[in-house]
Each structure stands twice: as C-alpha cells, then as structure tokens.
Amino acid sequence: MLAAVGSAVGLGNIWKFPYITGEYGGGAFVLVYLITVMLVGFSVMIAEMLIGYLGRRDCVANFETLAPRHKERWKYAGWMGLTGSLVMIYYSVVIGWIFHYIMVAITQLPATVEQAETVFGAMLTQHIGTQLFYHTIAFLITTAVVAKGIKGGIEKFNMVLIPALMGILAVMFVYATTLDGFSQAVGYMFTPDWSKLDSEAFVNAVGHAFFTLSLGMGAIMIYSASLPKEGSLVKSSLFVIAGDTIIALVAGLVLFTFLFQYGSEPGKGPGLVFISLPAVFYEMGAIGNVFSVLFFLGLAFAGLTSAVSLVEPMVQYLIDKFDMSRLKAAVTMGLFFYLLGIVAILSQIEWSAPYLTWGGKNFFDWADYMTSSVLLPIAGLVMAVFVGYVIEKERVASVLKPQMGWFFPVWYFSLRYIAPVALVIVMLNLMGVIVF
Numbered sequence: 001m002l003a004a005v006g007s008a009v010g011l012g013n014i015w016k017f018p019y020i021t022g023e024y025g026g027g028a029f030v031l032v033y034l035i036t037v038m039l040v041g042f043s044v045m046i047a048e049m050l051i052g053y054l055g056r057r058d059c060v061a062n063f064e065t066l067a068p069r070h071k072e073r074w075k076y077a078g079w080m081g082l083t084g085s086l087v088m089i090y091y092s093v094v095i096g097w098i099f100h101y102i103m104v105a106i107t108q109l110p111a112t113v114e115q116a117e118t119v120f121g122a123m124l125t126q127h128i129g130t131q132l133f134y135h136t137i138a139f140l141i142t143t144a145v146v147a148k149g150i151k152g153g154i155e156k157f158n159m160v161l162i163p164a165l166m167g168i169l170a171v172m173f174v175y176a177t178t179l180d181g182f183s184q185a186v187g188y189m190f191t192p193d194w195s196k197l198d199s200e201a202f203v204n205a206v207g208h209a210f211f212t213l214s215l216g217m218g219a220i221m222i223y224s225a226s227l228p229k230e231g232s233l234v235k236s237s238l239f240v241i242a243g244d245t246i247i248a249l250v251a252g253l254v255l256f257t258f259l260f261q262y263g264s265e266p267g268k269g270p271g272l273v274f275i276s277l278p279a280v281f282y283e284m285g286a287i288g289n290v291f292s293v294l295f296f297l298g299l300a301f302a303g304l305t306s307a308v309s310l311v312e313p314m315v316q317y318l319i320d321k322f323d324m325s326r327l328k329a330a331v332t333m334g335l336f337f338y339l340l341g342i343v344a345i346l347s348q349i350e351w352s353a354p355y356l357t358w359g360g361k362n363f364f365d366w367a368d369y370m371t372s373s374v375l376l377p378i379a380g381l382v383m384a385v386f387v388g389y390v391i392e393k394e395r396v397a398s399v400l401k402p403q404m405g406w407f408f409p410v411w412y413f414s415l416r417y418i419a420p421v422a423l424v425i426v427m428l429n430l431m432g433v434i435v436f
C-alpha cells in the first residue's frame with residue numbers, strides 16, 4: 001500500500017496539478033478533476049487492483065491468465081498497459097531539473113521573475129551538461145532501488161521519503177495559513193469559473209486523474225499482486241486516492257498562497273514551480289530560503305518514489321517472461337529510459353530542438369501528451385472493460401462483494417458504464433470528433 005501511495009504521489013501532485021489548474025483558471029478545473037477522480041479513478045483503480053490481486057503476476061501474464069477466452073489476444077492489453085511506462089522518458093528529466101533546483105535554492109535564488117525565467121530558460125535550452133548530469137543521478141538512484149526489488153528496495157525507500165515529504169508539506173501549509181494570500185488561494189481553487197472550462201480542460205482533467213493516480217500502466221496492478229489474500233482492495237484504493245488527492249490540494253493551496261501573497265501569476269505553465277516560485281521564495285527572505293530547499297527536496301522525494309514505480313512493471317515483465325535476473329532487468333530498463341530521456345533533453349536544447357520537433361510539439365512534449373492524454377486513458381479503458389465485461393461477474397463479486405456490501409452494484413455500474421463513457425468521450429475529443 002505504501003508503494004502504491006509512493007507511486008501515486010509524485011510530480012503530478014506538486015508540479016503538474018498546480019500548473020494545469022493555473023492554466024485552466026482554477027476552481028472549475030479542480031471540480032472536474034475531483035469528480036473524475038471519484039467516479040472514474042476510483043472504479044478503474046479497483047479494477048486494476050483486482051487484475052493484479054487475482055493474477056498475481058506481471059501485467060501481460062495477468063491478462064492472459066484471467067481472460068476466460070482468447071487468452072492469446074488479451075496479452076496485447078497487457079502490453080498496452082506497459083506502454084504507460086513511457087512517462088518515465090520525461091519524468092526522470094524533470095527529477096533532474098529538481099535536483100538542479102535544490103542546488104539553485106542552496107546557492108542563489110533568482111531575485112525576480114525575469115531573472116528566474118532566464119535561469120530556467122538557460123537550463124532548458126542551453127545547459128545540456130547540467131541536465132545530463134542530474135538526469136544521470138536520477139537514473140542511477142531509480143535503477144539502484146528497483147534492482148533491490150519491491151520489498152527490499154521500493155518499500156524501504158518509500159518508508160523514509162513519503163513521511164519526509166508529508167512533513168515538509170505540513171510545515172509549509174501551516175505557515176501558508178498564516179498569510180493573507182491563503183484565503184485568495186482557497187477562493188481561486190474552489191470557486192469555479194465555468195467560462196474557462198472547454199473540452200481541452202475536460203480531457204486534461206481526465207488525463208490528469210489517471211496520471212496522478214498512476215492508473216493504466218500496471219504499477220498499481222503489480223503492487224496489488226503482492227497484497228496479502230485477506231487485504232482489502234477497497235480500503236487500499238481509498239487510502240491511495242485520499243492520500244493522493246489531499247497532497248495535491250495541499251500542494252496547490254501552499255503554492256497559490258505564496259504566489260498570491262507576492263503578487264505573482266498562477267498561470268505560468270510547466271515553469272510555475274521553477275520560475276514564479278523561486279522568485280517568490282527569494283522575496284520571502286530567510287524563511288523563503290529554508291522553504292525553497294525543503295520544497296525542492298520534497299518534490300525530488302515525490303518524484304523518485306513514482307519513478308521507481310514507472311520502471312517496476314517493465315522490470316517485472318522481463319523477469320517473468322525472459323527469466324532475467326532482477327539486476328539485469330533493472331539495468332536494461334533503466335538504460336532504455338535513460339537514453340530516451342537524453343533525447344527528451346535534446347528536444348528542448350536550442351540547436352537540436354528543430355530536429356526533434358513535429359507538429360508543434362517537441363519529443364519531450366510528445367512523450368507527456370501521448371502518455372497522459374492517450375496511452376494511460378486507453379489502457380484504463382481496456383482494464384475497465386476487462387473487469388466489467390470479460391472476467392465473469394461471479395469471480396469479481398466473490399472478491400469485492402464481501403468488501404463492498406451494498407456498494408458493489410454501484411461500483412460495478414460505474415465501471416461498466418460511467419468510466420468507459422468518460423474515457424470514450426476523451427478519445428473522441430482527442431480525435432477531433434467531439435469538441436465542446
């Protein structure tokens with residue numbers, strides 16, 4: 001369960017959630033995101049957990065063993081799930097930026113937003129060495145932890161980093177509540193401005209719900225495969241969802257409070273925590289210096305515990321399928337993502353970017369878009385359909401009815417109808433068929 005919380009709570013909560021909330025104008029987006037998490041996220045998470053819990057193997061083998069018919073064909077569904085790991089291509093690069101920013105916070109914070117923009121822009125488009133160096137560290141840490149396995153590596157790692165992250169956020173949150181900007185932040189996040197909510201915002205809210213809950217890529221599935229037989233899938237999923245949502249909301253409130261307090265803008269895009277925030281920390285004086293170091297440390301912790309879960313499903317697959325040793329599998333997958341990460345870095349560097357940009361998006365942006373908006377939701381849909389329509393209802397009910405009681409039909413309905421419809425709308429929207 002701890003491993004699953006570590007997976008869910010990541011850059012998605014602290015880096016992405018605040019900036020996409022900023023891009024789509026605050027409250028309305030938050031509301032759609034919360035509704036999606038409860039309706040779609042909850043049903044699909046239980047479905048994904050159930051596949052792992054019943055199958056007890058890697059993502060591909062689980063589909064093969066659980067499908068009552070056409071076992072051969074269902075393995076493609078498992079592969080579909082594994083493609084979500086491609087998130088790691090850019091994830092490790094962003095963890096690298098965070099490492100760099102821990103150093104920036106320790107040595108010299110930029111004094112103004114303009115300066116901060118120059119520092120971030122230079123790192124992104126010119127300083128290939130800096131990015132490579134820190135990306136390499138992120139790769140080494142992730143690979144080392146995964147090589148030690150779920151119980152021996154990932155769980156122990158999370159046992160230290162997650163409480164540390166929570167402690168850091170709690171201190172900053174308490175401080176934020178003493179500032180005037182806090183009430184503005186609450187208003188911004190919880191007063192919906194419907195005019196900003198178009199289909200793009202809706203698609204992003206659904207995509208983000210999947211991303212932040214680590215759904216649709218086998219991470220949650222793999223972790224549930226090691227859940228004890230008497231463990232409750234419902235309690236586990238509620239625990240993960242509650243933990244993930246609370247951390248996203250707290251992180252959002254803290255960041256927006258600081259930004260509003262110092263007259264900064266929330267809608268700064270992916271650079272929000274790397275541009276507006278460092279300048280705000282500078283203005284806060286001594287406490288800002290301490291907070292900035294703590295903040296980037298916490299962000300790195302959140303990122304690392306998710307990164308290991310991005311690599312683990314593929315590693316598990318290599319071990320199961322090809323009898324590879326864990327070390328060899330971890331190094332193979334680590335290197336695979338490491339090299340693609342270098343392409344992601346190059347795709348933002350001034351001189352190489354033109355060669356790695358297609359249709360207005362560079363490789364880095366494509367990796368993000370394809371995974372969060374396309375692959376994770378499609379794999380989520382496949383998992384929902386698999387549990388809702390393919391595995392026999394009696395088998396599903398025999399595990400979940402005792403845990404859910406009267407709620408079972410509600411969940412089953414939502415899995416069979418609400419989640420697929422929401423996901424199909426997302427897909428049709430992506431294809432340009434439905435735009436609202």
Ligand code: PHE
Pocket residue numbers: 007008009010011012013084087210211212213214215217219306307309310
């Ligand atoms: N949930 C993680 C986050 O919010 C990202 C992630 C996605 C991790 C998919 C694993 C699988 O940052």
